[in-house]
Amino acid sequence: MLLFETKSLCKFYRPGAAAEVRALDDVSVSIETGSVTVVTGPSGSGKTTLIALLGALERPTRGQVLMDGRDLGVCSDVELARVRRRLGFVFQDFCLIPRFTVLDNIIYPLIPRGIPHTERLRRARELLTRFGIEGKLHVRADELSGGEQQRVAIARALAGQPDVVFADEPTSNLDRETGAIFLQVLKELHLAGKTAVLTSHDPEVVALATRVIELKGGKLVATPA
Amino acid sequence: MATRQTAFLIALLLMAGAILATEAVADRLPAQAEQFHRLVGGLGFGPALDLSDCVFGFDPRLDDGCAYDRGPIPGGACVCPRHAGSIFYYVKTLDP
Amino acid sequence: MHPLRSLVSVCALVAVILPYLVGMALAQGLEAEAEASVQFGADLLVTGVQFGRTVPLPLEAIKQVRAVDGVKGALPRIVGEVVLGKDRVHAVLVGLAVEDAPAWSACIDGELPKRDSRYEIVVGTGLARRLGLKIGSVLPPFYRNDKEGERLLRVVGVFKADAPLWQAHLMLTSFDTAAIVFDQRGAATDLLVSCQPGKQDEVHRAILQRLSFTSADGQGVIRPKVTTRADLLVMLPRGVLHREGVFNLHFVLALVVAILVLLVTSGVGLTERRREIGILKATGWQTDEILLRGLAESFALSLSGACIALGLAWLWLRVGNGFGIAGFFLAGVDAVPDFPIPFRITPVPALLAFVLAFVIVLTGTLVSAWRAAIVAPREAIR
Numbered sequence: 001m002l003l004f005e006t007k008s009l010c011k012f013y014r015p016g017a018a019a020e021v022r023a024l025d026d027v028s029v030s031i032e033t034g035s036v037t038v039v040t041g042p043s044g045s046g047k048t049t050l051i052a053l054l055g056a057l058e059r060p061t062r063g064q065v066l067m068d069g070r071d072l073g074v075c076s077d078v079e080l081a082r083v084r085r086r087l088g089f090v091f092q093d094f095c096l097i098p099r100f101t102v103l104d105n106i107i108y109p110l111i112p113r114g115i116p117h118t119e120r121l122r123r124a125r126e127l128l129t130r131f132g133i134e135g136k137l138h139v140r141a142d143e144l145s146g147g148e149q150q151r152v153a154i155a156r157a158l159a160g161q162p163d164v165v166f167a168d169e170p171t172s173n174l175d176r177e178t179g180a181i182f183l184q185v186l187k188e189l190h191l192a193g194k195t196a197v198l199t200s201h202d203p204e205v206v207a208l209a210t211r212v213i214e215l216k217g218g219k220l221v222a223t224p225a
Numbered sequence: 226m227a228t229r230q231t232a233f234l235i236a237l238l239l240m241a242g243a244i245l246a247t248e249a250v251a252d253r254l255p256a257q258a259e260q261f262h263r264l265v266g267g268l269g270f271g272p273a274l275d276l277s278d279c280v281f282g283f284d285p286r287l288d289d290g291c292a293y294d295r296g297p298i299p300g301g302a303c304v305c306p307r308h309a310g311s312i313f314y315y316v317k318t319l320d321p
Numbered sequence: 322m323h324p325l326r327s328l329v330s331v332c333a334l335v336a337v338i339l340p341y342l343v344g345m346a347l348a349q350g351l352e353a354e355a356e357a358s359v360q361f362g363a364d365l366l367v368t369g370v371q372f373g374r375t376v377p378l379p380l381e382a383i384k385q386v387r388a389v390d391g392v393k394g395a396l397p398r399i400v401g402e403v404v405l406g407k408d409r410v411h412a413v414l415v416g417l418a419v420e421d422a423p424a425w426s427a428c429i430d431g432e433l434p435k436r437d438s439r440y441e442i443v444v445g446t447g448l449a450r451r452l453g454l455k456i457g458s459v460l461p462p463f464y465r466n467d468k469e470g471e472r473l474l475r476v477v478g479v480f481k482a483d484a485p486l487w488q489a490h491l492m493l494t495s496f497d498t499a500a501i502v503f504d505q506r507g508a509a510t511d512l513l514v515s516c517q518p519g520k521q522d523e524v525h526r527a528i529l530q531r532l533s534f535t536s537a538d539g540q541g542v543i544r545p546k547v548t549t550r551a552d553l554l555v556m557l558p559r560g561v562l563h564r565e566g567v568f569n570l571h572f573v574l575a576l577v578v579a580i581l582v583l584l585v586t587s588g589v590g591l592t593e594r595r596r597e598i599g600i601l602k603a604t605g606w607q608t609d610e611i612l613l614r615g616l617a618e619s620f621a622l623s624l625s626g627a628c629i630a631l632g633l634a635w636l637w638l639r640v641g642n643g644f645g646i647a648g649f650f651l652a653g654v655d656a657v658p659d660f661p662i663p664f665r666i667t668p669v670p671a672l673l674a675f676v677l678a679f680v681i682v683l684t685g686t687l688v689s690a691w692r693a694a695i696v697a698p699r700e701a702i703r
Contacts, residue, residue, distance in 0.1 A: 057603055057699040077608050077695075084698075085605040095600050095702055098593075099323065109604030156604065234621055237628035241671065244635045248666040255663060257428035257484040258357035264425035264433075265415055266398055266513035267362015269487030270355045270553065274447065274653030275411040276402040282652065283413070283487070284358075285556060286366050286548050287400055287510070289375050313351045313650075315556040 041215035088157030098142035334626030350663030363513035391520030397509035416499020431478030443478035447489030583685020599701025623678035
């Protein structure tokens with residue numbers, strides 16, 4: 001079943017200006033429910049922009065992003081916020097709130113989802129234990145190493161038990177052991193029928209993909225079935 | 226962190242409540258008020274402690290009004306230095 | 322809540338609200354004192370009017386007033402200003418027949434001037450401290466009297482510190498002594514009239530309508546002016562709606578400054594704040610939920626600021642006795658007051674203080690919060 005579909009999707013920054021940047025230019029792809037889709041391409045090819053548009057983090061300049069047949073480009077802010085509650089996002093630069101503790105960074109996104117406090121704590125502890133950083137519960141995010149921050153970012157994305165996980169270079173800062181844990185989580189998500197959309201150069205991640213999308217210069221290179 | 230902040234806020238509220246409760250049960254009248262005023266026949270009303278510059282600011286019973294009153298000029302009602310910065314401002318209503 | 326920004330906000334709030342609370346507390350303390358002065362003072366106060374201005378009364382007025390039906394007693398009083406010492410300390414000299422009031426001497430350490438004595442005084446705590454006076458001290462002559470000459474005045478009593486604040490610069494003596502000091506025989510500044518129960522209005526009307534007195538030169542007429550308790554109570558500033566005067570002007574200015582401070586501090590760390598809001602939105606928070614969270618933070622900040630200001634105001638007045646600030650509001654009070662400063666902290670000013678704090682914080686932070694909250698998540702995070 002089709003979960004996401006983009007139709008002639010374009011994202012331009014500073015449109016019309018001399019310094020216009022065409023991050024995405026006429027990209028049409030589809031993503032099935034339950035698939036593991038990896039978006040590859042050189043740096044600046046528009047990978048991050050594509051998953052940001054799919055994840056309702058910004059609106060397209062032209063074209064459409066459809067989720068379950070619904071055009072995200074015309075949704076209100078409230079509707080987009082509700083869409084994001086079904087999603088989990090792992091950012092390339094982690095995007096933790098530096099002055100929050102590890103625990104707060106994980107449980108804060110669960111608050112608008114209406115999850116009770118005890119359940120929020122349980123999920124946070126479970127995920128942190130799985131990623132081997134349960135001892136850092138009350139440490140401020142800006143006091144963690146890069147690898148630890150990435151683990152927290154992944155835990156945050158998974159804590160809401162999302163239908164779709166977006167991840168931008170999720171294993172880039174992870175050691176082999178933790179990277180293996182992440183791959184295991186990815187497999188479990190896939191088996192559970194969840195959808196994952198990732199950008200990665202990691203061959204082990206690409207190997208798990210049910211679908212690979214390649215971008216170059218903001219344009220689609222190949223869309224194998 | 227949130228718990229500590231909440232606890233701090235609750236502590237502040239309790240402190241404020243304690244202050245208001247303490248003040249509420251404190252004697253409204255000064256300790257020797259009756260004795261003093263019976264003795265001198267009722268003296269003093271305003272925020273001045275002597276008669277220099279503004280007798281009216283000491284006790285309006287003793288004078289007709291504030292000599293510094295510049296009203297109705299805005300703010301002119303109280304340029305008198307003896308009216309407590311106007312926290313305790315009263316105007317002449319006692320006609321001869 | 323951002324710690325540094327919260328601290329600056331709370332400090333700005335306290336800086337504005339603290340003087341306001343202290344001022345209001347002093348105002349309400351003064352109100353209680355003034356009420357007592359009215360309540361326990363004479364039933365009626367009679368002064369003279371000449372050329373439309375208050376003037377002393379001739380002593381012949383006593384007999385006329387006592388003759389009015391319903392009058393229990395009429396006591397002449399002299400209230401005047403003297404200046405003492407090389408430091409030119411201003412004092413209020415009050416002369417009346419103090420020997421008629423033995424029960425009221427509980428507000429004095431020492432004793433009242435004796436019935437037939439002259440040149441005995443009771444001084445207030447402020448005068449005692451500034452002039453170095455105690456019971457048994459003598460004051461060198463500070464007045465001029467060509468007929469009787471100038472004499473030493475002996476201190477026989479000092480008012481207690483917890484007597485009303487007007488005792489501080491007071492000198493209480495007999496009527497005769499006061500007349501000698503001011504060299505004004507045959508006159509009183511006012512008459513303290515006590516009435517039979519329920520007869521005050523009648524006596525008031527009778528004095529105004531029927532009495533008049535001859536001026537000292539025998540040529541002019543002095544009309545009586547009567548002040549009742551009701552007249553004074555109408556004048557009494559009540560509550561917290563002090564609309565007039567410079568206090569409110571200063572306060573409005575301080576309010577504006579506080580809002581500006583908060584506008585600036587809310588701009589500090591704006592990029593960080595935008596990023597935080599962007600991350601929250603990216604993880605499922607709605608704009609209005611974020612704004613509501615900001616509102617809750619503002620509420621907590623306001624409450625903190627108001628409570629801290631209330632605590633500091635109480636400490637400043639109760640423990641510090643208004644050190645430094647009492648002299649700003651009470652004319653004649655030193656930085657270290659000589660008596661317990663009258664004040665009352667009541668719920669309404671405290672509540673107003675919180676409302677003001679909330680208005681300040683909200684005005685200073687709402688715009689920046691809204692601007693940060695409406696940006697798309699990815700743009701905010703970048």
